[in-house]
Amino acid sequence: MPKWRIIDLSVSNAAMNMALDEAISEAVRRKESVPTIRFYKWLPSAVSIGYFQSLKDEVDAELCKKTGVDIVRRRTGGGAVYHDSNGEITYSVIAPEVLFPKGITESYRLICGWIANALGKAGIAAEFKPINDIIAGGKKISGNAQTRRNGILLQHGTILYKLDIATMFSLLKVPKEKISDKFIADVKQRVTSIIDINPQVTEQQLKDALIAAFTEGKEFEFGALTENEKAAAEKLAKERYAADEWNYLR
């Protein structure tokens, strides 16, 4: 049974968060690091877009700049996400793909199952909804995205703790005339968050529940980034994830 490294909640900017996921993937591929689960937040708040999305189509880049919100293209597919500094916890799971089911949906089901278990521990009934969502009370509470490269699986995703729909949709491109009270009410029918369901749950409790559920049945220890991972991530952040060439790629 493989031993896992758990990297406790840390806070970085958008480029660094994406660079760290990639640097860890590379270290795991070279067997310099063991399979890793990482929890993190985004400071400043950020918008991440899926690899295949058009930044211009999806994000109000001007408003992001004006309000100090980072923008980053992920190397995973999926949709645009607003990562509120205080509104969510993000995780990544990075490990050889042989540890997971071969089918993409089945591997989402496995990892998303850990999240559903964590939400259950926090008193929130949730379930995996293919392709890549977790729903609670019929509404989306977590979005997830996976890639596999050189034999390494990377899945990252976000668990919504507190929603700020007005800010979210001012930064994501929805025709402005659509952002009415009715539009916001419609979104609230489709998206939810921890405190919308159970205002008693603290962010600390959510994080503890996530760590407990993600490590269940695994041999693991808490660890830090290696010096090599940090150095590689610094370089990737600067040269790729903070660069217009990458962020405006499509």
Next chain:
Amino acid sequence: MAQGVHTEKVPGGKLLRIKVDFNPEDGIVEDVQMHGDFFIHPEEFVEDIEQLLVNLDQKDSEESIAAALQRLIEDEGAELVGIAPESIAKAFKTALSNAITPPPLQQ
């Protein structure tokens, strides 16, 4: 240069938007871009799909484009999640016809 766009929510899948740059003077498709919240493994394979769409015979039917995409996917061992060859072929044909004959402006 004329651009045609078609956006479609794939039933049970993801959003797919195809943009076609078409030169009406020589009738050539110059560029195809595929955007959306779908997944393709490996990610760079999207460029192979776009290239296939640029190069194919515009008279090809949706069915034959879908079949060509399916062959390419199998040859390269790629995997599509949330979209399928049929949805790409359909969105491409619609975007191309929108480039050739722009749809009336929506009110």
